[in-house]
Amino acid sequence: MRLTAPRGREMAARWVLLGLLAACVTEAAKKDMLNVCMDAKHHKTKPGPEGELHNQCTPWKDNACCTANTSMEAHKDQSYLYSFNWNHCGGMKDKCKRHFIQDTCFYECSPNLGPWIVQTDTSWRRERIMDVPLCKEDCDQWWNDCQDSFTCKENWHKGWNWTTGSNQCPRGSECRPFKTVFPQPADLCEKLWSRSYKYTTESQGSGRCMQMWFSNTEVNPNVAVAEYYARLAGAPMPGPGAWLFLLAPALLALL
Ligand SMILES: *[C@@H]1O[C@H](CO)[C@@H](O)[C@H](O)[C@H]1NC(C)=O
Ligand SMILES: *[C@@H]1O[C@H](CO)[C@@H](O)[C@H](O)[C@H]1NC(C)=O
Numbered sequence: 090m091r092l093t094a095p096r097g098r099e100m101a102a103r104w105v106l107l108g109l110l111a112a113c114v115t116e117a118a119k120k121d122m123l124n125v126c127m128d129a130k131h132h133k134t135k136p137g138p139e140g141e142l143h144n145q146c147t148p149w150k151d152n153a154c155c156t157a158n159t160s161m162e163a164h165k166d167q168s169y170l171y172s173f174n175w176n177h178c179g180g181m182k183d184k185c186k187r188h189f190i191q192d193t194c195f196y197e198c199s200p201n202l203g204p205w206i207v208q209t210d211t212s213w214r215r216e217r218i219m220d221v222p223l224c225k226e227d228c229d230q231w232w233n234d235c236q237d238s239f240t241c242k243e244n245w246h247k248g249w250n251w252t253t254g255s256n257q258c259p260r261g262s263e264c265r266p267f268k269t270v271f272p273q274p275a276d277l278c279e280k281l282w283s284r285s286y287k288y289t290t291e292s293q294g295s296g297r298c299m300q301m302w303f304s305n306t307e308v309n310p311n312v313a314v315a316e317y318y319a320r321l322a323g324a325p326m327p328g329p330g331a332w333l334f335l336l337a338p339a340l341l342a343l344l
Contacts, residue, residue, distance in 0.1 A: 121203070122203035122204050122206075122315070122319040122322070123201075123203055123315055123316060123319055124136055124152070124200050124201075124203070125200060125202075125203045125206070126154035126200060127154070127202060127206045127214075127216040127217070127218065128214070128215040128216045129213075129214035129215070129216055129217065130170070130171075130213050130214050131155070131156075131159050131170060131197060132154045132155070132197065133153075133154050133155070133156060136152050136153060136154050136200030137152065137153070138150065138151055138152060138153070139153040139155065139156065139157060139160070139198075140157075141157035141160075142155070142157055142160040142198070143157065143160040143161040143163070143164060144160075144164055145163070145164065145187065145190050145191055145194050146160035146163060146194035146197075146198050147160075147305040148194075148303050148304065148305040148307075148309065149194065149198035149199065149200075149309070150305065151309070152200050152309070153198040153199075153200065154197065154198055154199065154200050155194070155197040155198035159197050159198075160194065160197070160198065163190055163193040163194050163197060164190055167255050170193070170197075172254060172255045172256075173245075173255065173256060174255040174256050174257070175189055177240065177241065177249075177256055177257060177258055178238075178239035178240050178241055178258065178264035179239055179264070181235075181238045181239075182234075182235070182237055182238045184234045185234050185235035185237075185238040185267075187234075188230070188231040188234055188235065188301075191301045191302055192231075192301060194301075195299075195301040196218070196285075199299075199311060201299070201309065201311040201312055201314065201315040202218050202221060202299075202315070203315060203319065204315055204318040204319050204322055205218045205219055205220055205221045205318075206218055207219045217285065218285050219284055219285060220284060220285075220286070220287040221285060221286050221287065221299050222286075222287050222289045222291065222297070222298045222299060222318075223278055223286045223287065223288060223289060223298060223299055223301065224289065224291060224292060224293045224295070224298035224299065224300050224301075225288075225289060225290050225291060225292055225293075225298070226292060226293050226302075227293070227299075227300060227301045227302055228274045228275070228277070228278040228286070228288050229274045230302075231274070231277060231278065231301075232267070232271065232273075232274035232277045232278075233274075235267040235277070236266070236267055236268050237266070237267075238266075238267050239264045239265060239266055239267065240264065240265070240267060240270055241258035241259075241262040241263055241264045241265065241270075242258065242259075242262060242270070243270055243271065243276070243280045243281075244280055244281070244282075244283055245281050245282065246282055246283045247283075274288060275288035293310070294310065296310075296313050296314055296317060297314065297317065298314065299311050299314055299315075300314075
């Protein structure tokens with residue numbers, strides 16, 4: 090039994106070891122945030138290549154959380170995905186609808202949403218996204234292109250009348266122009282899906298905001314953005330974690 094205080098060298102070694110273990114844990118936590126699929130209704134369990142992604146979803150073909158089937162359904166009105174009716178206040182204009190299709194592709198296909206995944210307690214999914222910082226252009230253009238379409242609700246997650254199997258405007262609500270329901274771009278992007286997105290003033294390519302839209306010939310710009318926010322969420326990173334595990338037994342031997 091040792092009643093005296095540990096010697097200086099031993100103390101120091103313990104602190105170093107603790108620090109390294111903490112770094113390993115942080116590194117592992119960061120990895121959990123990167124290149125992952127949320128646990129929701131249609132997502133794959135792990136991201137991977139999908140050669141046959143449809144139309145607007147093709148930017149994610151190299152690495153996706155959606156299947157080809159999901160990407161095809163994302164382009165349909167009242168698809169089997171959510172039976173959601175975009176045309177609940179008369180036909181939604183195509184230039185507006187393409188943003189909702191892109192939103193569906195981004196939500197279903199992106200493997201870069203890890204830093205914003207939170208637990209949720211609903212019948213149809215265990216995880217959701219919250220406050221994903223959307224690039225200004227993506228939100229502004231969405232809002233602009235929907236100016237001559239109509240809706241009766243601000244929050245499209247809840248409050249619909251589903252008795253017919255797809256969403257209808259609840260009694261007492263009124264179809265109004267998007268601009269009346271969502272006075273500013275931030276109102277649309279943040280309120281529509283109960284804060285899944287956060288409006289930002291960051292621009293595409295800044296590395297500080299997520300892009301719903303990017304070309305299928307460019308490298309997915311959201312990979313770097315997710316890494317940036319994962320690093321912000323954790324402690325400073327000591328680089329690759331592997332060598333720390335190799336070093337730990339050696340340090341333990343010192344004690
Ligand atoms: C996708 O899969 C669902 C369920 O298996 C099926 O009902 C649907 O027809 C498929 N859609 C396409 C476009 O293949
Ligand atoms: C829901 O829709 C059905 C069918 O259109 C209608 O009969 C019913 O009154 C509606 N209920 C509410 C609460 O809006």
